[in-house]
Every structure is written in structure tokens, then in C-alpha cells.
Amino acid sequence: MSLRVGVIGGGQLARMMIAPAVELGVELRVLAEDEGMAASLAATAVGDYRDAAAVLAFAHDVDVVTFDHEHVPQPVLRALVDAGVAVHPGPDALQFAQDKIAMRTRLAELGAPQPDWAAVTGTDQLQEFLDAHGGRAVVKTPRGGYDGKGVRVVSRAEEAVDWFTALAEDANGGALLVEELVDFTRELAQQVARRPSGEVRAYPVVETVQRGGVCAEVIAPAPHASERLVEVAARIGVGIAEGLGVTGMLAVELFETTDDRLLVNELAMRPHNSGHWSQDGAVTGQFEQHLRAVLDLPLGDPAALAPWSVMVNILGGPTRGSLSERFAGAMAEHPEAKIHTYGKQPRPGRKVGHVNTVGDDLDDVTYQARAAAAHFDG
Ligand SMILES: Nc1ncnc2c1ncn2[C@@H]1O[C@H](COP(=O)(O)OP(=O)(O)O)[C@@H](O)[C@H]1O
Ligand SMILES: [Mg+2]
Secondary structure, eight states: OOOEEEEEOOSHHHHHHHHHHHHHTOEEEEEESSTTOTTTTSEEEEOOTTOHHHHHHHHTTOSEEEESSSOSOHHHHHHHHHTTOOBSSOHHHHHHHHOHHHHHHHHHHHTOOOOOEEEESSHHHHHHHHHHTTTOEEEEOSSSOBTTBTEEEESSGGGGHHHHHHTTTSTTTTOEEEEEOOOEEEEEEEEEEEOTTSOEEEOOOEEEEEETTEEEEEEESOTTOOHHHHHHHHHHHHHHHHHHTOOEEEEEEEEEETTSOEEEEEEESSOOGGGTTHHHHBSSOHHHHHHHHHTTOOOOOOOBSSSEEEEEEEESOOSSSOGGGGHHHHHHHOTTOEEEEOOOOOOTTOEEEEEEEEESOHHHHHHHHHHHHHTTOO
């Protein structure tokens, strides 16, 4: 009988586990939020991931449960564990990807380098932090943010009043996370895979480019990275994976500061946009690696296949027609580009696909990925 992985959440990350699952002969089942989601190509059940009974029913005949997103509530995760279901990453690790205040608190205990931060419950505390940090700071909602939603640069405490009000009932007692506004030269991401039995593998550290808080491009490996930077990033990633007991793929978003430090921005415990390049640019892509890791199988080699890989997101997609109507043009002009689409309706700002390219010349690889992705705009 084949191994069965149950994925909670039917988005593009679950979808992109399907091809490696087919290749490995692993049966992938998905608990999707709705009919017709990105991952509906897999055997899909529809149900509410906040409903313990629905999740337990979904999980009862799989070998392991894993995730497309981090929003499954802790009580539901605990119910799975109590019922004897293997859950990877487990609730004890996942809590630190679900709540940015919990993450900052735990990373401080682990001694991981991070921006100055505080949990603030009102405008007075926020103003105090602002006054101590040059009058500007980044305020974040601790839970539920993504793609820059839930992140705001403020220079006056009043600019966060609406969030304090909305969060009054939150598990953190209404606290918001405030961080120093980091003076960074660029953003990096370090991915690590870790098995329940302890084996860890670090991917090459990559550069990520965000536009409007959304990942736009990724370059693998990060250009102009000294040996020391590569080593420090991997050490931070492995330290966090082991320190938090993460199983499956971990992504550590990092800032490289103007004074040459690496600071942890945030964590994701699942395949991550910063690792999409690995589908075509690494010996073992992150989606295959995630399946291997959560099944506690030996991990694959994360090494790059070529000197450079570039990933460009298709954001929004065509304003007229579907993505597939643009295939012929993009494919004819860019036969070297690997086009990945998510089966999602185009909508402004939405991640609907990405393009990967690999090769020896970074300028050329970057140009080809951007030009191929541009076929899907407008
Ligand atoms: N402390 C900070 N200083 C400077 N920029 C920041 C800081 N925190 C976040 N950002 C910017 O905002 C983006 C989104 O923040 P992040 O915490 O990663 O939220 P999300 O969960 O939406 O990805 C980051 O990729 C970075 O560009
Ligand atoms: Mg982020």
C-alpha cells in the first residue's frame, strides 16, 4: 500500500506537492476550503480546517498530516495529536509560525539574531518604542498576516489605533508586535528541511525581492554572498529548525543589514515562495523534500543544479482571458523558462503562478524569467 499524506489547505503549495507525490508514488489527499481550489487536482475533501471533527475525519486514514498554510488552530492540532495522528510540523513548533510575538519571544530565548522588538498593548507603549527607535517603526498584527497585509510602517502611535481596537479580544491580550525599522541592503531566505528523526539539510541561501510587501523575485543562490554569510545563514536556519523542533520545510526570512548582520524577519513552516526556484534548480525541490521530511524518509540533496536560478512570480495575471491563453507566446519566445501556474482566477496582486529559469549567466537567467513572466501580465 502506498504512503498517504494529508495536506490541510488547498492552495498552490498543496497543489505543487502533487507532482512529486505522483512521482514518488505517495498518495496525496487535500482538505480544501472550497471546491475548485488550486490543489483540487488531488483527491480532495472540502471542509473547515477550524472544525476539529472535520479535520479528524479527514486525517483518520493518512500516515501524516501536513499543511499548505499555518492557520489551523492549536486546539484542532492538539486534537489530532491526541487521536494519535502524526502531524508535521507539530503544534509545538507550528505555534511559532502562527504568532509573531510567540516567535520573537522564543527566538530571543534561542539567542537568534533579530530586530529590536516589543509586544505593545496600547498607543502609549507604542509611542515609547517609537521614541526610543528614531521615531519610526514597523507594527505587525501577530497572527494571520501574509503578503504584507498586517505590516505597517508608522511614525505616530495613533496610526495603529484601528489594529489595537480590532485586537482587543486576541490571544495576546490585544498586543501588537512592534519592531525597529531595519536598515537592510536586501532580504534573504534560508530554507532547511528537517525530519522527525532529526536529519537536517540546508538549502543555499537565496535573495528575495519584495514589492509592496509581496515576494516578486528570488535569486538562488544569493549573489555576492561571502562564505561567511552562507555559513551564518545556514547556521541560523538549522539552529531554528532544531531549537523549535520543526519537521518538514522551514523558511527563515532574513534581513541583511547595512552593517553586515543577518536578522530574522519571520518563519514559515511549509514550502515557501522563496523556495520555488528549487523545483527546477535543485537536485531535490522543496515540495518533494517536504513530503520526504514529513514522512520521515531520508532527505534529498538540496544542492543547486546550475550556478544560477531565478524565480519570478506572476502577480495578478492577465486582465483579459486565462493564463493558458498566454502559453503559446511565452513558450515560443522562452523555451528555457519553466512555467508554473496555480489554476487560480487572475485578480490584481494575487499570486497566480511563477516562472523559473536556470543557467550560467545571472543577467541572462534573470532576463529570461522576467520576460517569460511578463507574457502573463496586462
Ligand atoms: N522590521 C522591519 N524593518 C524593515 N522592513 C520590514 C520589517 N518587517 C517587515 N518588513 C518588510 O515587510 C515585508 C513583510 O513583512 P513580514 O513580517 O515578512 O510579513 P508577511 O507575513 O506579510 O510576509 C518584509 O518582507 C519586509 O520587506
Ligand atoms: Mg514575510
